[in-house]
Amino acid sequence: MAATPPAAGGTLLEDHLALLAAALLPLRESERMLARWGEELAHRLAAGGRLLVAGNGGSAAEAQHLTAELVGKLRHDRQPLSAIALHAETSALTAIANDYGYDETFARQVRAHGRPDDILLLLTTSGTSTNLLTAAHAAHQTGLRCWAFTGPAPNPLADLCHEHLAIDSPDGQVVQELHLVASHVLCEYMERALPAALAAPAPAEPVRTGVEVVLGDPDPAAPAGPGGRA
Numbered sequence: 001m002a003a004t005p006p007a008a009g010g011t012l013l014e015d016h017l018a019l020l021a022a023a024l025l026p027l028r029e030s031e032r033m034l035a036r037w038g039e040e041l042a043h044r045l046a047a048g049g050r051l052l053v054a055g056n057g058g059s060a061a062e063a064q065h066l067t068a069e070l071v072g073k074l075r076h077d078r079q080p081l082s083a084i085a086l087h088a089e090t091s092a093l094t095a096i097a098n099d100y101g102y103d104e105t106f107a108r109q110v111r112a113h114g115r116p117d118d119i120l121l122l123l124t125t126s127g128t129s130t131n132l133l134t135a136a137h138a139a140h141q142t143g144l145r146c147w148a149f150t151g152p153a154p155n156p157l158a159d160l161c162h163e164h165l166a167i168d169s170p171d172g173q174v175v176q177e178l179h180l181v182a183s184h185v186l187c188e189y190m191e192r193a194l195p196a197a198l199a200a201p202a203p204a205e206p207v208r209t210g211v212e213v214v215l216g217d218p219d220p221a222a223p224a225g226p227g228g229r230a
């Protein structure tokens with residue numbers, strides 16, 4: 001569930017903007033990580049990899065927003081890139097929920113669509129949604145790289161993923177709004193890196209697990225290599 005903000009005493013808009021402003025400054029520290037993620041995403045997609053994205057509620061809409069920009073475009077005309085918002089596959093989603101339970105809705109799709117070296121990006125405000133935790137476990141079992149956009153860390157999903165970007169706000173709405181900013185910047189860095197990635201895809205490196213990343217501290221050992229579809 002999305003976090004509830006403390007009452008601040010202004011109008012609704014003033015309070016909302018104050019919370020947004022408070023979370024904006026720390027987000028600036030994620031620039032280098034988003035640039036590195038964008039480059040890694042470009043290399044993996046250029047090599048035939050795929051981005052799977054998932055979230056619940058408002059985060060589902062944000063997941064779908066990102067895949068639209070990858071399959072379509074953000075700023076510049078370019079080749080379509082493979083990205084799937086897992087909640088949008090409605091017949092599969094409802095069948096999986098009905099037959100296996102809601103906790104399996106994304107995990108089963110990760111096992112179905114994911115290939116080693118693809119990327120799974122999970123979006124959440126709480127970091128505790130069980131179907132996202134289950135999907136992260138499935139990503140590890142399948143060999144996918146696993147990233148998360150979350151609310152304040154530590155949280156269980158951030159701990160489970162290879163890397164995470166945590167928005168430090170008590171307000172779930174602000175967290176979602178800044179996830180959209182992060183998605184746009186990630187996509188923009190990916191588009192900037194794509195021509196070079198298409199010209200000379202970097203060699204694959206092994207995916208590491210259990211990497212703890214602090215915002216603003218680039219992980220020098222993070223892989224930037226491509227993956228191929230089986």
Ligand SMILES: O=C(CO)[C@@H](O)[C@H](O)[C@H](O)[C@H](O)COP(=O)(O)O
Nearest residue numbers: 001002056057058059124125126129
């Ligand atoms: O959009 C909102 C609140 O802004 C809600 O729909 C919200 O996304 C839902 O309550 C989700 O189920 C919350 O999931 P999560 O962010 O905790 O993973």
